[in-house]
Amino acid sequence: MTEELIIAGFGGQGVLSMGKILAYSGIMQDQEVSWMPAYGPEMRGGTANVTVIVSDQEISSPVLNRFDTAIILNQQSMDKFESAVKPGGTLIYDNNGILNHPTRKDIKIYCVEATDEANRMKSPRSFNMIVLGAYIKIKGFLKYENVISGLKKSLPERHHHTIPENEAGLKRGMDIVKEISI
Amino acid sequence: MGEIKLMKGNEAIAEAAIRVGCDAYFGYPITPQSEVMEYLAAEKPEERTGMVLLQAESEIGAINMIFGAASAGKKVMTSSSSPGISLMQECISYIAGAELPCVIVNVVRGGPGLGTIQPSQADYFQSVKGGGHGDYRLLVLAPDSVQEMSDHVKLGFDLAFKYRNPVMIQSDGVIGQMMEKVEFFDPIPRSTEIQPWATLGRKGMRKKNVITSLDLDPYQNEMHNHFLQEKYRKMEMDEVRFEEYNCEGKLDYLIVAYGCSARVSKKVIEYAKNEKGLNIGLLRPITLFPFPKLQIEKLSKNVKAILSVEMSAGQMIEDIKLTVGKGVRVEHYGRYGGVVHNPEDVWNGFKEIFLNE
Numbered sequence: 001m002t003e004e005l006i007i008a009g010f011g012g013q014g015v016l017s018m019g020k021i022l023a024y025s026g027i028m029q030d031q032e033v034s035w036m037p038a039y040g041p042e043m044r045g046g047t048a049n050v051t052v053i054v055s056d057q058e059i060s061s062p063v064l065n066r067f068d069t070a071i072i073l074n075q076q077s078m079d080k081f082e083s084a085v086k087p088g089g090t091l092i093y094d095n096n097g098i099l100n101h102p103t104r105k106d107i108k109i110y111c112v113e114a115t116d117e118a119n120r121m122k123s124p125r126s127f128n129m130i131v132l133g134a135y136i137k138i139k140g141f142l143k144y145e146n147v148i149s150g151l152k153k154s155l156p157e158r159h160h161h162t163i164p165e166n167e168a169g170l171k172r173g174m175d176i177v178k179e180i181s182i
Numbered sequence: 183m184g185e186i187k188l189m190k191g192n193e194a195i196a197e198a199a200i201r202v203g204c205d206a207y208f209g210y211p212i213t214p215q216s217e218v219m220e221y222l223a224a225e226k227p228e229e230r231t232g233m234v235l236l237q238a239e240s241e242i243g244a245i246n247m248i249f250g251a252a253s254a255g256k257k258v259m260t261s262s263s264s265p266g267i268s269l270m271q272e273c274i275s276y277i278a279g280a281e282l283p284c285v286i287v288n289v290v291r292g293g294p295g296l297g298t299i300q301p302s303q304a305d306y307f308q309s310v311k312g313g314g315h316g317d318y319r320l321l322v323l324a325p326d327s328v329q330e331m332s333d334h335v336k337l338g339f340d341l342a343f344k345y346r347n348p349v350m351i352q353s354d355g356v357i358g359q360m361m362e363k364v365e366f367f368d369p370i371p372r373s374t375e376i377q378p379w380a381t382l383g384r385k386g387m388r389k390k391n392v393i394t395s396l397d398l399d400p401y402q403n404e405m406h407n408h409f410l411q412e413k414y415r416k417m418e419m420d421e422v423r424f425e426e427y428n429c430e431g432k433l434d435y436l437i438v439a440y441g442c443s444a445r446v447s448k449k450v451i452e453y454a455k456n457e458k459g460l461n462i463g464l465l466r467p468i469t470l471f472p473f474p475k476l477q478i479e480k481l482s483k484n485v486k487a488i489l490s491v492e493m494s495a496g497q498m499i500e501d502i503k504l505t506v507g508k509g510v511r512v513e514h515y516g517r518y519g520g521v522v523h524n525p526e527d528v529w530n531g532f533k534e535i536f537l538n539e
Contacts, residue, residue, distance in 0.1 A: 020361070023188055027363060033188070035361035039214060040300045040520075060448035062360050065524040153188075 001031075001056050001141060004064055008049035008081050009073025014128030017154065018071075019050035021132065025142045025150030026054035034062040047076050054141070071135060073114075075099060092134055092177070105182050110138055112177045118169070125162075126169030133173025144170075186365050191331040191357040192217035194364050195261060195287055198335035200227045203372040205256040206234035208247040212263045213299040214355040215289035219261075231372055245270035245277075245286075252282035253393045255380030257339055257373065261287035263355075264305050265296055268313070274348060275314025279395025281410075283342035285335065286320075287351045289358035292520025300520030301355030303441060306497035309352045310471045317407055319414045320350040321421065322470040324440040328362035330468075336367055341421065345413055346379075352470060354493065356442040356522060423468035424477055427451070433463045435536065436481050438502055439491040440467045442522065447491050449525035450532065458537075470498070475505045487511035487536060491528055494518050 005022070009015045019035050026033040036051045051067075053059050070081045072093040078100065085091050087106045095101070096115035112134035118127040136142050151166060189197070196218045199207055207227075209219050219237065227233035238244035244260050251258045262270065267288045277284060288309065292302040307313075309322045321341050323334045331353065338349040376382065381391050397403040425444075428451050429436075435454075439447045444466040454460040465481055467474050482488060488510060490499040496514035503512050515531035517523040523531075533539040 020188070023361060027186060027188060033361075033363060035188070036356065037359060039355070039359050040298065059362075059445075060452065061446040061525050062362075063356060063442070063446055063522050063524050064449075065526050 003054045005052045005069045006067045007071040008077035011048045015048045018128045019052045020154045024153040025147045028146035028149045032059050034059045036062045109180045129166045129169030130173035133170035134177035137174040191328045193221045194328045194331040196221035198332040201369040203370040206258045208244040209260050210241045212266045241266040241269040245273040252284045255377030259285040263289045263291045271314040276395045278318035281346040285338040290354045298520035303492045304494035309350045322350045326444045328364045418472040422472045422474050424474040425466040427464040429463035433485050434460045435462045436485045436488045437464045443491045450528045453529045482506040482510045490514045492516045
């Protein structure tokens, strides 16, 4: 099993930390992982993305241009990465602020209304956990308990009191994600 | 050995520096390697091992502090990225001339000039051919993973002290910024051993130690150069390190690549097998100097051609051509100036060059 994933959105949405939690979750189930952020002009222009690979085998290239899954959290990233999903792959997006919805028929498309849901939960910071919940539900290769241990590993001790709030977000994401037919 | 951590390459360098028993780190921040000093500052190495951490006023200040502390026989290290490493070149030549051990890390970014902050491998000439003046060589290590970022700090100090020569770890923005699993070596206590050549002030009747790179008598200086050259030949005999990947059996082509480009090339080998049934081997130099000449020559005899993959306009290819001679076709592929080639870029480049597609 090899999962090649890109998470792309605005800086501040928790894109990089979501990637880090996924990488730690992979480690928790003895898999190989790599996490490669965009650290250059993209980041400074407000958009952020990270390539995460989780695999049973040694990881070759940490730099990729085709992905099994793309998690897309703003319009710029939709424009850039919809076409980068491998045929038969998966696209997960939050529809908030998206004007041009995905159109590909050869991939599976899922929508998670994470921004709206986070606001409804009065917990805007849970946004990325809702998205992450949707992802782990759909892809299914990461065990829930490993994601929780991954979350604990990637959070500094002083933030461990936020774990219940994060867990609530994860669970909500698992519940509300829905497949879109094009 | 113990716990597996998830870390950036830059952070692994810093943690390894503390664990290897480094006496001092002097540096000046620059993207994409600022996490080295950030990590050190957060870890408080002065409390963990007594290691000194100092932000110098500039890269020139930092490397001159290295020169001074290395003269006292201490285990010292600095890191920077391309423009900063260029600033250090004068003093690196002095350190090589004075035969002092130290480890210098270059997390390479796109040039020339201030260039960009994005990854590159275009400092190969500078690292391998001697970026400063005079006939000197650095021992150059090229990590391709976060694990090797840690391992090479330890190996680098071993080699630096074995040869009394500066060691350059040439990494790139990809390896510096990415996170992977890393398992650290057990901490080594800081050494209390006094190097017999160190200048620590004459206590008692000990003979005078002189550390200099100046000799006004050209014949004396030629002798000194002979000695240095012998040392570099010994490195070429004993310190060549490389990885062979997919090199068993009958090969169609050979890729030579180091660092991030070697990782990208492993994916290209997969594409070539699946799409065209081609068998491509990868020779990854782990030491850029000494260069794995014998292994490349051996592998070159049974392939149609060699592709050098490097994020540059073509630097390492010169060493490959010197190694294999005119009988073997050698080509270069690389995006450069801060653009990282992805596996598809390299595969398309390969097809264009060798298969006319």
